[in-house]
Amino acid sequence: MSALTYTNTATTGYFTNIANAARQLIAAVFAVQPAVAQCNKEETASELRQMAKDCESHSPSLAAELRVIAFRG
Numbered sequence: 001m002s003a004l005t006y007t008n009t010a011t012t013g014y015f016t017n018i019a020n021a022a023r024q025l026i027a028a029v030f031a032v033q034p035a036v037a038q039c040n041k042e043e044t045a046s047e048l049r050q051m052a053k054d055c056e057s058h059s060p061s062l063a064a065e066l067r068v069i070a071f072r073g
Helices: 014-029 038-054 060-072
Strands: none
16 A cells, blocks of 8 residues: 655745746746647638538537637637
C-alpha cells in the first residue's frame, strides 16, 4: 500500500511569490503559439457548415451552434 504525501521545502515569502508571479506573467505573454494555416481554417469552417446542413432537419439548435463555430473560425 502506498500513501501520497506532499512536502513543500520552498520558502514562500512575499517577494518569492511576487517573483514567481512575474515569471509566470512573462512566460504567458511571450508564449509561442503554433500558427494555423488559413487554408486549414477555411477547410474546417466548410466542414462545420456541411455538418450543420446535414443535421438541420433533426437538430436545428445543434446546426445553429455549428454555424456559429464555423463563423468564428
